[in-house]
Amino acid sequence: MNTAGLLDGQVALVTGASGGIGRGIALRFAEEGAAVAVHCRTAVAAAGDVADRIRASGGRAVVLRADLTDEDACHRLVHEAADWAGGRLTALVNNAGIQPVADLPGMTAAEWHTVIHTNLSSVFACTQAAAGLMRAQDDGGSITHIASIEAHAPASGHAHYSTAKAAVVMHARAAALEYGPHGIRVNTVSPGLIAREGLEEAWPEGVRRWRQAAPTGRLGRPEDVADACVFLASRLASWVTGHDLVVDGGVSAGAGW
Template identity: 80%
Template sequence: MPPVSGLLEGQFALVTGASGGIGRGIALRFAEEGAAGVVVHCRAAVEAASQVASHVRELGARAVVLQADLTDEDACRGLVREAAEWADGRLTALVNNAGVQPTQPLAGMTAADWRSVVDTNLTSVFACTQAAAEVMREHSGGGTVTHIASIEASAPATLHAHYSASKAAVVMHARSAALEYGRYGIRVNTVSPGLIDREGLEEAWPDGVRRWREAAPTGRLGRPEDVGDACVFLASRLASWITGHDLVVDGGVTARPTW
């Protein structure tokens, strides 16, 4: 299948947490837009990641599945190193998508509970970005890093204190990294999705889905490819003068008045 527009022609990308959901949507959109290769990362779901990689190949790009526990700093750096080696020393795009979203009351939350979310959602972003930037500086002549944040970075939901705090920090990390890495031709941005549809969501949370549809000016939930489109844009030449930016992809929910 030829690329839709070739916006990412020749690029080699690493997408973390790409075995399903949003990560899968990002990986496939990169392939559709002409990326030369996509590294599909997973923590444990190797079979699902392999299916994503197979689909990436059908779209005309190279693909490989790499497994790593991103709560381990050394594993983050090892993942980036393996990805770059597979891509013949080049890595032009990193999408930090891997994350967890547990629900838990703030009262009674332990430091271990807090760290389990922060290490996955934030510390992995720090370590993977740092490692990828080194590769981009030395071998790729620059590149892009995109973190998947959330609208909860500025509008937290109940029972999501650890998650919301981690995503707010992810947004600020991108801004800080944009300041420091810009001189090397590396742009760093975030994409903040709203509620993204997934199999079984409406059955599991009918009231929440109904309320979201009523609140969204577009009248629908997001789709993984909506987030993928935003990531493609930020990794492409169309965004060559955009860095340190948080691109909200929420169907307009956060545009509604709160009073």
């Protein structure tokens, strides 16, 4: 396994790791030497494929299932990950989430609560459980939430999503303040538009506008987000906490008019 070893000796739990950004994060953490607990809710086969790829490259991985809208399940997940690794957990990446579209005037309370519970309450519960373990460790740990540039600039039809992601950013800042004395760093990564299979066919105009707005001239890749997460979990970021790292190819640097 060819690894720079930035995360050698670490044990990481990545939620929502069966595909897309989560898959990229899990694979990159393993490449850098971490043992990785690959979480999924229902996509067991896809999560198994991620774990198999890690093992095939000489790494350690396990697949764990949990419904993160259930607070107790969040706590069980975190403890299962630590138990698998001999009682240690050094890194948590709160990546699991959903991004439905619903206009605010017609949005139902049920639609609102589903997004808030999935994208925000799960972050609270998993972080609380992980921090409870990390504070007992001599080396503490790191927690990274995957937020979004929509935490700062909402899009139409995403009021619930944008609100949840803005709250995730503030949760990280609050958690950094309260958990910092225990050696636990908490940050967020806010991606822009990340390429996925079928996106250009489903939303050609949006992809065109994004490329036009991005100084780098391209969509993001899961690896771009994963690299940011590796940095924040590594010793290179030992004095970085309460920070929102925007990974959007420079789109947010441009004028909004």
